Amino acid sequence: MGEPAVQRPALLLLSTGGTIAGSGATSTQVNTYAAGALSGDALLAAVPELQQLATIRVEAIASVDSADLQFAHWRLLVARIREAFQTQPDLAGVVITHGTNTLEETAWLLQLLIDDPRPVVLVGAMRPATALSADGPLNLYQAVEVAIDPQARGRGVLAVLDGEIHGARAVTKVATQGVGAFRSTGAGPLGWVDDAGVHWPAAAGAPMVPFAALPLSSMWPQVAILHGCVEPPAALIPALLQAGVQGLVFTGTGAGQLSAVERTAIDQWNGPLPLMLRANRCGSGPVHRCADHARLGLLPAGTLSPQKARVLLLLALIAGYTRADLEGELQRLGLMAV
Template sequence: MVDQPASPPQLLLLATGGTIAGRSANSTSLNAYTAGAMTGSELLQELPQLQEVAQIQLAQLTNLDSADLQFQHWIQLVKRIRECFAVSPELAGVVITHGTNTMEETAWLLELLIDDPRPVVLVGAMRPATALSADGPLNLFQAVQVAGSSQARGHGVLVVMDGQIHGARAVTKVATQGVGAFQSPDFGPLGWVDDSGVHLPVATGSRSVPFATLALPLQWPEVAILYGCVDPSLAMVSALFNAGVKGLVWTGTGAGQLSAGERDAIKTWPGVLPLMLRSSRCGSGPVHPSELQDELGLLPAGTLNPQKARILLLLVLIAGMERDELSTLLASIAINA
C-alpha cells in the first residue's frame, strides 16, 4: 500500500494593504509609491509556489496604508479571525498582509484578544511590490510556511519579516529603511524560517489571553500618548486633561521619568485623572515601579513601548477595569513575556 502524501494545510489569508501591496512608478522607486495598490489576489498570482505549501482562502478586508487604519478595521479583523477559528476546525492558521508602520500594534491587539493555539501571522514588506529586489514575495511565502507549521502552534500572534519570527509582545519596527527593520528588543526573535523549514522551540505552558471574550464596541475610549523631552509643553497636558481623555501613556525620558513640571500638572489637576501608564522613549529596557511616580497614579508599563501600552489601556478601559486590576494585569503580562 502506497502512502498518500499529506494535503497542504488550509490557511486563511486576510489582506489589508500596506507596502507589500504597493506600486511605484518605476522599479527603482523605494520611497515614492502607493501603498495598498494591489489586491490580495494579485499578490497570490505572483506567488504560484504557494500552491505547494498551503490551500489558501483569501479575504480582502481593506486595502490601505497601515497609518490610516482605524478602530473599525481592528473590529472587523478580530471578528473575522474569531469566527473562522470557531467554525473551521480544519483551518491551520491565519496570515495577515499588513503595512509595516502599525503592524506591531495590530499584532499586539490580536495577541490580547485571540485565544486559540493556531497561529496568526502578520507579514509586510519594506519595499513595494514593483521594486527591484522586493522583499514582499519571500516574506509572504515564509509567513505561509510559518502559519501552516505545527511548530507555530501555541506561540500566539507572530510577525514574520526578513526570515525572522517575532512574538507580538516584543516586536517593533526600528528603522525607516532596509528589509531588516523589525526587531524584538530585550527578547530577540522567537525563531526563523528558511528553505529548510520553520525553526521554533516547542511552546510551553498556557498562553495568557486576558481579553479573549471581550466584545469590542463601535465607539472606543480616547487614549493619548505624550512624549517626554526637555521643557515639555504643559499646555498639551492641560489640553488632554480638559478634553477628558480616559487613558494617557506618558513616554518618559530614561526609565520612564516625568519632569517636575509634568508631575506638578498631575498633582494640581482638580478633576478626575485618566488611567495612566509610564513607558519610555528609549526603545529598549524596562520601566520599573517608582515611588515618586507611582504616588501620582501612574503605573509602569514594563517593557511595553508607548504604542503597545496605549493598546493595553484601550482594552482595559473597554473592559471597565480599574487601576488595581490594571496593575495585576501588568504583572501577569510580565510573567508571561
Template structure:
C-alpha cells in the same frame, strides 16, 4: 487533503506599487488586492489551500479601530467555524504592524498561529521583499512549531513575538527587531525553526467584545522643557487614558507632575513607558500619588493598545496593575 489557511489582506507596502521598479520611497501603499499578492507567489499553492479576504487596503498609518474590530471578529469567527483551519496570515503595512500584532496577542485565544507579515519595499521594486516574506509567513502559519506562540510577526526570515517586536528603521529589509530578547526563531527553505511553546498562554481579553466607539488615549512624549499644555489639553478633553513616553526609565518632568497634582477632577487611567526603545519601566514611589502605573517592558504604542483594551473592559487602576504584574511578558523583571 490540502491544509487550509486564511489570508486577511489590509494593504501596506507589501501591496504597494510605484511608477518605476527603482523607486523604493515614492509609491502608493495598498494598491494591490490580496488575491493579486497570492497570485504573485504561485509556489504557495504547493503549501496549502489559501482563501483570501480583503479587510482593508490602506497605508497602515491610516488603519482605524474599525479595521481592528473587523480583523478580530473575522479571526475569531474563522477559528470557531473551522476546526481544520491551520492558521491565519495577515498582510499588513509595517508602520503599525507591531500594534496590530500586540492587539491580536491580547484578544485571540487559540493555539493556531496568527502570523502578520509586511514588506519594506513595494511589490513593484527590484528585489521586492514581500513575496518571500509572504511565503515564509505561510510556512510559519502552517507549522506545528508555531502553535501556542500567539501572534507572530515574520519579516526577513525572522520570527518575532508580538509583545517584543518593533520597527527599528525607516528603510532596509532588516528593519524589524525584538530589543531585549531577540527573535523567537527563523524560517528558511529547510523549515520553521522555533522552540515548542511552553504550555498554556494567558489571553487577558479573550472574551472582550470590541465597541464601535473606542476611548480616547493620547500619547504624551517626554523631552527637554515639555509643553505642559499638551498634558493639560488631554485632561481638559476628558481623555479616558494617557500614555507617557517618559525620558530615561519612564520619568515625567516636574512640570508634568505638577499638572497632574493640580488637576481637580478625576484623573484618567495612565501608564508610563519610555522613549529609549528598550528596557523596563519600574514602579516609582510617586506613582500612587499621581495615579500612574509603570508599563513594564511595553513600548508606548503597545502600552496604548493595552490601555485601550483595559478601558473598554472597564478595568480600574488596581485591576490593570494586577493584570500587568500577573502577565510575565508585560511585567517588569
C-alpha cells in the same frame, strides 16, 4: 491508478494593504509608491509556489497605508479571526498582510484578544511589490510556512519578516529603510525560516490572552501618547484632561521618568484622573515602579513600547478596568513586579 490527491492545510489570508501591496511608478522606486494598491489575490498570484504549501482563502479587510488603519479595521480583523477559528476546525491558521508602520500594534492587540492555539501570522514588506528585489513575496511565502508549521501552535500571534519569526509582545520596527527593519527588543526572535524550513530553538510557551472574551464596540476610548522631552509644553496635559481623554501613556525619558512640568500638571488637576501608564522613549529596557509616580496614579508599562502600552490601555478601558484592575493585569502579564 493515479496517486492520491495531496491534502494541503487550509489557511485564511486577510489583506489590509501596506507596502507589501504597494505599487510604484517604476521598479527603482522604493520610497515613493501607493500603499495597498494591490489586492490580496494579486499578492497570492505573484507567489505561485504557495499553491504547493496550502489551500488559501483570501479576504480583504482594508487597502490602506497602515498609518491610516482605524479602530474599525481592528474590529473587523478580530471578529473575522474569532469567527474563522470558531467555525472552521480544519483551519490551520491565519496570515495577515499588513503595513509595517503599525504592524506591531495590530499584532499586540490580536495577542490580547485571540485565544486559540492556531497561529495568527502578520507579514509585511519594506519595499513595494513593484520594486526590484521586493521583499514581500518571500516574506509572504515564509509567513505561510510558519502558519502551517505544527510547532507554531501555542506560540501566540507572530510576525514574519526577513526570515525571522517574532512574537507580538516584543516585536518592533527599528528602521525606516532596509529589509531588516524589525527586531524583538530585549528578547530576540522566536525562530527563523530558511530553505531548510521553520526553526524554533525553544519550546512553545503559550502567552496569556486577558481579553479573549471582550466584545469590541464601535466607540473606542480616547488614549493619548505624550513624548518626554526637555521642557514639554505646560498646557498640553491640562488641555487633554479638560478634553476628557480616558487614558494617557507617557513616553518618559530614561527609565520612564516624567519631568517636573508633567508631574505638576497631574498633581494640580482637580478632576478625576484617567488611567495612565509610563513607558520609555529609549527603545528597550523596562520601566519599574516608582513611589513618586505611583502617588500620582501612574503605573509602569514594563517592557511595552508606548504604542503597545496604548493598545493595552485601550482594551483595559473597554473592559471597564479600574486602576487596581490594570495593576493586577500588568502583574499577571509579567510586566510589573508583584
